[in-house]
Amino acid sequence: MLAGSNFWNGGEFYGPPDGNSLVLLEKYFAQRPEDAGNVVLSIKGAFNHDTMGADGSPEAIRQSIDGCIAQLRGRKRIDIFECARRDPNVPLVLSLGTIDKEYVQTGKVGGVDLSEV
């Protein structure tokens, strides 16, 4: 932040579930709540550890975003959410539509991103 670097990217699966990006970010914003409004936070999720690939189903997306929001404990909004790449089994319009209708339009998430499509 001191260097003006305020676009931060993290991942639900970057690190173990009890030590992932969201856990670290929650600790940071607990100490520095004044930074929450100044950081643009992009989070990647919807990754399936069994298939080692993206799960673009509405169920997986909901579980992922809800989980990430819960881990942040209200200290910082997720400004951008992206799926961990494209799931070939789910139409992109369904994946992105879920994020948009259920999270962006309700204000829970700021926007949607695409990763390596």
Add this chain to the structure above:
Amino acid sequence: MCPVPDGIPLVAYSPVGRGFLIGAYNTAEDVPAQLRVLPRFQAENFATNRQLAGQVESMATRKGCTTAQFAIGWVRALARRPGMPVITPIPRACTAERVEENTREVNISDEEMAKIDAIQAKFEVKEARYPDFIPTDT
């Protein structure tokens, strides 16, 4: 690179090539296990690709900055080209020193960009960024 529709910014991950460009790995044996799935880091391709990293190092040395700063600066400079979107590089850093290093902005001139273009035109990077089982360009 595929054209990006107007108004959509680009986030550039691994601007320092997962450490490759800063000479974190001198031989294929130095590459950590989790990166060995990537074709460009594999033994049969490593030595060739390391030459490109060497050229980046030389340019950075001449410029008086670190290779990471040079690489990040190149990513940012691409945004100046016609039709390019806003580009935000997101280099990883595990120490405060690296954060300070990465965030010191270095301006890569048009002349330097042209030199890099010339190097890239002649240099054949060995193999794809990802193996077939990791999807890209879907």
